[in-house]
Amino acid sequence: MAARRIFPRWLLGLIVLAIVFAGGVTLFVQSGVYDVGADVPHFGPVARLIAAVRMRSVEVRAEDVVRPADFNDPKRFAAGAGLYNEMCSGCHLAPGMQPSEISRGLYPRAPDLTKPTGLTPEQEFWVIKHGIKMSGMAAWGATHDDSLIWNMVAFIDKLPSLSAADYQAATKDSGEAHEHMMNDAPPAASGTGTSGSGTPESGDRGGSHDHGEHKDRHQ
Ligand code: HEC
Secondary structure, three states, X not given: OHHHHHOOHHHHHHHHHHHXXXXXXXXXXXXXXXXXXXXXXXXXXXXXXXXXXXXXXXXXXXXXXXXXXXXXXXXHHHHHHHHHHHHOHHHHOOOOOOOOHHHHHOOOOOOOOOOOOOOOHHHHHHHHHHOOOOOOXXXXXXXXXXXXXXXXXXXXXXXXXXXXXXXXXXXXXXXXXXXXXXXXXXXXXXXXXXXXXXXXXXXXXXXXXXXXXXXXXXX
């Protein structure tokens, strides 16, 4: 009777449940039963849970992102084309490009960006700047400032409507331009930041890094 007063039944039940749960988790981890290989898909409910977490995480954080007023300036598209070709096409492909070796082996798969993402430009900005944990998607904000990231967003927004020839034309001297741009850029321009906000005031380097200018400078 006395024991029951100190430990009411429900509390005892809870403690036992917690111990069983902790034991189960330890057993699950230690057994190595879960396959972390990238060539075996996640167990269905796990995949759905991760997808839901990722979607809400991006949606909520992108609410604070502000699109720059000059988002539709063709200079952004032009500068973004070179960046995309150099850094992104290997995983996300391009019009007329066959799936690459890395794109075929990645898990989660890198979405084919020649098809619309279904994300808003603000959400795309957030993903490009911050990356996605435990996937091949890096946080490009570590090495590129917000303005450059908006250039990439401007480009991927139009990518699904480009033919292979349009793509070739837009990216023809991207290698050289990108190299020079990264040499000019201050290291880790705006940092990875924690704010998540894509402030349009973060410089107008988009304009100063468009390919036209690079081409002029080196001709
Ligand atoms: C090493 C491969 C790799 C490279 C390089 C890469 N990404 Fe990704 N990216 C991924 C993967 C994988 C995902 C999916 C992540 C997930 O679903 O959890 C992704 C997701 C994205 C998404 C979200 C798309 C969607 O439909 O949800 C965007 C936008 C994106 N990347 C843009 C870029 C841009 C722009 C670049 C170049 C600066 C880039 N990525 C470079 C692998 C890559």
